[in-house]
Amino acid sequence: MPALATWVGKTMPWRRERAVRSESLRNPAILAIGGLAVLGGALLYFVFESSLQQRSRDQAIQYTEQVIGDLRALQTRVTDSETGQRGYLLTGDARYLAPYDAAPTAIDGLLRRLRSAFSGQFGDSVELVRLDQVGRLIASKLDDLNRSVVLQRSGNATDALALVRSNTGLFIMGSLRDAIAAMVAEETDRLSARLDARRRQQNFAITVSALGGAFAILLMLAAGVLAVLFMRANRNMQAALQSAHDAAVSADRAKSQFLATASHDLRQPLHAMNLFISALRRRVSGEEATKLVANMASAAESMQMMFNSLLDVSKLHAGVVVPAMADFPVEEVFVRLRNAFSAPAAAKGIALDIAPATCLVHSDPVLLESILRNLISNAVRYTRQGRVDVVCRERNDLVGIEVRDTGPGIPADQIERAFEEFQRLDTSNAAERGLGLGLAIVRRLARLLDLPIELQSDVGVGTIFSVHLPRVATVAPEAADISDDMPSLAGRRLLLVDDDPLVRTALAREIADWGAKITVVGSAEAALWALGSAPPEVAIVDRDLGKGANGIELVATLRARFGDMMPAIIVTGATDPQALDELRRSGTPWMTKPLDAAVLRSRIAALLVRAPAMQPTD
Numbered sequence: 001m002p003a004l005a006t007w008v009g010k011t012m013p014w015r016r017e018r019a020v021r022s023e024s025l026r027n028p029a030i031l032a033i034g035g036l037a038v039l040g041g042a043l044l045y046f047v048f049e050s051s052l053q054q055r056s057r058d059q060a061i062q063y064t065e066q067v068i069g070d071l072r073a074l075q076t077r078v079t080d081s082e083t084g085q086r087g088y089l090l091t092g093d094a095r096y097l098a099p100y101d102a103a104p105t106a107i108d109g110l111l112r113r114l115r116s117a118f119s120g121q122f123g124d125s126v127e128l129v130r131l132d133q134v135g136r137l138i139a140s141k142l143d144d145l146n147r148s149v150v151l152q153r154s155g156n157a158t159d160a161l162a163l164v165r166s167n168t169g170l171f172i173m174g175s176l177r178d179a180i181a182a183m184v185a186e187e188t189d190r191l192s193a194r195l196d197a198r199r200r201q202q203n204f205a206i207t208v209s210a211l212g213g214a215f216a217i218l219l220m221l222a223a224g225v226l227a228v229l230f231m232r233a234n235r236n237m238q239a240a241l242q243s244a245h246d247a248a249v250s251a252d253r254a255k256s257q258f259l260a261t262a263s264h265d266l267r268q269p270l271h272a273m274n275l276f277i278s279a280l281r282r283r284v285s286g287e288e289a290t291k292l293v294a295n296m297a298s299a300a301e302s303m304q305m306m307f308n309s310l311l312d313v314s315k316l317h318a319g320v321v322v323p324a325m326a327d328f329p330v331e332e333v334f335v336r337l338r339n340a341f342s343a344p345a346a347a348k349g350i351a352l353d354i355a356p357a358t359c360l361v362h363s364d365p366v367l368l369e370s371i372l373r374n375l376i377s378n379a380v381r382y383t384r385q386g387r388v389d390v391v392c393r394e395r396n397d398l399v400g401i402e403v404r405d406t407g408p409g410i411p412a413d414q415i416e417r418a419f420e421e422f423q424r425l426d427t428s429n430a431a432e433r434g435l436g437l438g439l440a441i442v443r444r445l446a447r448l449l450d451l452p453i454e455l456q457s458d459v460g461v462g463t464i465f466s467v468h469l470p471r472v473a474t475v476a477p478e479a480a481d482i483s484d485d486m487p488s489l490a491g492r493r494l495l496l497v498d499d500d501p502l503v504r505t506a507l508a509r510e511i512a513d514w515g516a517k518i519t520v521v522g523s524a525e526a527a528l529w530a531l532g533s534a535p536p537e538v539a540i541v542d543r544d545l546g547k548g549a550n551g552i553e554l555v556a557t558l559r560a561r562f563g564d565m566m567p568a569i570i571v572t573g574a575t576d577p578q579a580l581d582e583l584r585r586s587g588t589p590w591m592t593k594p595l596d597a598a599v600l601r602s603r604i605a606a607l608l609v610r611a612p613a614m615q616p617t618d
Contacts, residue, residue: 050201054236057194061240063122064187065247070110070117071180071187074134077103077110078141078176085145089152089160090269091502100149104142111135130183137176144172165296195244198237275506278597279513323364323449327472330357330392330401333369337376337390345380350388352380357392359399361469367445368469372401374442375465379405386462399471402464409459487605490515494604495536497527497554498571499546503593507540510597524554528561535562538604543572543579543590552586567607571595 080099087096111131118127144163151160277296284290338354345352361368372390379388386406393400446453446467454466494516498504501522508520519536521527524545539558541551555568570583570590583590589603 053201054198057198058240060122060190060194061244063117063120064190067114067117067187068184070114071134071184074107074110074114074138075177075180077107078138078173081142081145082173085149086164086269089148089157089164090273092152092157097149100145107138107142111138127183127186130179134176134179134183137172137179141172141176195241198240201237269502273506273594275503275510275595275597279506279509323367325362325364327360327362328365330359330361330399333365333372334390334392336369337372340373341376341380345388348380348383350380350383350386352376352388354390355392359392359394359401360472361399362472363449363451363469367449368451368467371442371445371449371451371467372403374439375403375467378439379403379407379463383407383462394471397471399469401467401469403466404462404464406462409461409463410455410457411459412457487608488515489601489604489608492516492608493534493537494518495527495531495539495541496520497522497524497539497545497551498542499523499544499549500542503542507595511540514601524549524551524557527554528557531558535566537567538607539566539568540600540604541568541570543570543574543583552582552588555586555588567610569600569603569607 077099081103084096084099088094088100114131115128117123118131148160148163151157151163280296284292334354334357338352341352341354376388376390383405384407388406389402389404391402391404393402442453442465452468454468455463456466457463489511492515494511496504496508496511496518498507499522504520504522508518511518519527519530521530522545527541535558539555541554543551545551545554551570551572555570558568559566568588570586570588571593572579572583572590573593574580589607591600591603
C-alpha cells in the first residue's frame with residue numbers, strides 16, 4: 001500500500017499536468033474551430049454575395065449598353081427620316097421616303113423598349129421624364145417633316161421648301177440631340193461608377209484572401225479554394241473591365257463614323273443646291289427676288305459652314321490631317337479672310353477690320369486659315385453690335401495674330417467648356433447658332449501645329465483670341481508673289497465627270513456661265529468616248545463614279561492618253577482615312593464637297609496659268 005500510494009503520488013502530478021494542458025488547449029481549439037467555421041461561413045457568404053453583385057453589375061452594364069444603343073438608334077432614325085424628306089423635296093423621287101415611312105413604327109418600338117427599361121430594376125422616374133421629353137421632341141420633328149411632305153405631295157413644293165428653310169426643324173433637331181446626348185452621358189457616368197465598385201470589390205477580395213492565408217495549415221485548403229475562386233473572379237472582372245474599355249473605344253469610333261457618314265450623305269444635295277443658288281443669283285432681277293435668293297444663299301452658307309465643321313472634326317478624329325509647314329506672309333491668309341467675311345459682317349451691321357499685315361510666319365497656311373476662319377466666324381456670329389478686329393503684331397521671334405470682338409464674352413467658369421465639341425454657350429439667338437464645333441476645331445488644330453492659344457474675355461465687353469506663330473525674316477519670292485488677276489475661262493475646254501445627275505447639271509450650268517466650253521458626262525467610259533483625241537484643258541472628275549469606278553484611275557488614264565501634265569481636279573464627298581490617303585498619294589489637286597463656286601473657279605484658273613496649253617493629238 002505504501003508503494004502504491006507512493007506510485008500514485010508520483011503519477012498524479014503528470015496526470016494533473018496533462019489534464020491542465022488539455023484544458024488549456026481545449027479553449028484555443030474551440031476558438032480555432034469556431035474561427036474556422038466563422039471564417040468559412042463568412043467566406044462562403046462573401047463568395048455568394050460577390051456572385052450576386054457581379055451578376056447584378058453585369059445586368060446593369062447590359063442595361064446601359066442597351067439604353068445607349070436604343071438612344072442612338074432613335075437619333076439615327078430621326079436623322080434618316082429627315083434625310084429622306086430632304087431628298088424627296090429636292091428631287092420629287094418618292095423612293096427617298098422609305099426611311100421617313102419606316103421611322104414612326106421603328107421609333108415607337110424603340111420608345112416602348114426604353115420606357116420598359118427605365119421602368120425596370122435599373123431605371124428611375126427622372127429617366128422616364130427625360131424619355132417623355134425626347135418622345136415629344138421626336139413627335140414634333142416627325143410632325144414638322146410630315147407637314148412638308150404633305151405639302152410636296154399636294155403640289156405645293158414652294159410652301160414645302162419654305163417650311164424646310166425655317167429654323168423650327170433645326171431647333172427641334174438640336175434640342176433632340178442635346179437631350180439624347182445628356183441621357184447618354186448620364187448612363188456613361190453610371191457605368192463608370194459601377195466599374196469603380198467592381199474595382200473596390202476586387203481590392204476587398206484580395207484583402208480577404210491575404211487574411212485567410214494567415215491561418216496556416218488549418219486554413220490552407222480553404223485559402224487554396226478561395227484563391228481559385230478569387231482568381232476566377234479577378235479574371236471575370238478584368239474581362240468586364242476590358243469589355244467596358246472596348247465599348248468606350250467603340251462608342252468614340254461610332255461617333256466619328258456618324259460625323260463622317262452624316263456629312264457625306266448630305267453633301268451631294270447641299271453641293272448641288274449651292275451651285276443652283278449661284279446660277280440663280282445671276283439670273284434673277286428685282287428687289288424681292290434678289291432678296292429671296294440672298295436669303296437662300298445665306299441659309300445654304302450656314303449649312304455649308306456646319307458641314308465643313310463636321311468634316312474638319314471627322315478628319316481630326318481620323319488622324320488624317322498632316323501639316324504642310326512653309327514660310328509665308330500672313331497677308332496671303334488675310335486677303336482670303338477679308339473676301340470671306342466682309343459681306344456677312346456688313347449684312348449684320350458689324351464693322352470688320354482685318355488690318356493689312358507685313359508679318360512673315362512659319363506654319364501650315366491652310367490649317368492656320370482654318371483656325372482664323374473659325375475664330376472670326378464665331379466673332380461675327382455672336383457679336384450683335386460693335387466691331388470685330390483682326391491684327392498681326394510682331395513680338396521678338398513670335399508673331400501674334402489677335403481676333404477681337406465686342407460680343408457677349410465668355411464667363412470664366414465656361415471657358416474650358418467652350419472648347420469642347422458640340423458646346424454652345426450662347427443659345428439665345430437660334431438663327432445665329434452653329435454646331436458648337438468651332439473652338440473645338442481651333443484647339444485641336446492649334447495642338448497639331450504646336451501653336452499657343454490665349455483667351456481673354458470680359459462678360460458684356462468682348463473677347464480676344466491670340467494665336468502665336470514663329471516669325472521668319474524673309475520669304476522666298478516665288479512663295480510671296482501673289483497675283484490677284486484671274487484669267488478668263490471664256491472658250492476654255494473643260495471636262496466634267498460626275499455620276500450624280502443633280503450635281504452634274506448644277507455644276508455644268510455654273511461652269512457654262514463662266515463662258516467655258518464644257519463636256520459633261522456621267523461615267524469614265526463616256527468621258528473617254530466623248531473626248532476622242534481632243535484633250536481637255538482641265539478635267540473636273542468626281543472620285544466616286546458609281547459601280548466601282550474611281551475618278552483617280554480615270555485621271556491616270558487621261559494623262560496616259562494626253563500627257564502627264566494634263567491639269568485635273570478631283571472632287572470628293574468622302575472623309576474616311578483610306579479615301580483621303582488615296583487622294584494625297586494621287587498627287588492630283590482635290591476639293592471636298594460642297595464646293596464653293598468661286599474657289600473652284602480660282603483653282604481652275606490657277607491650273608490654266610501653270611499648265612501648258614493642251615492641244616488635240618493626232
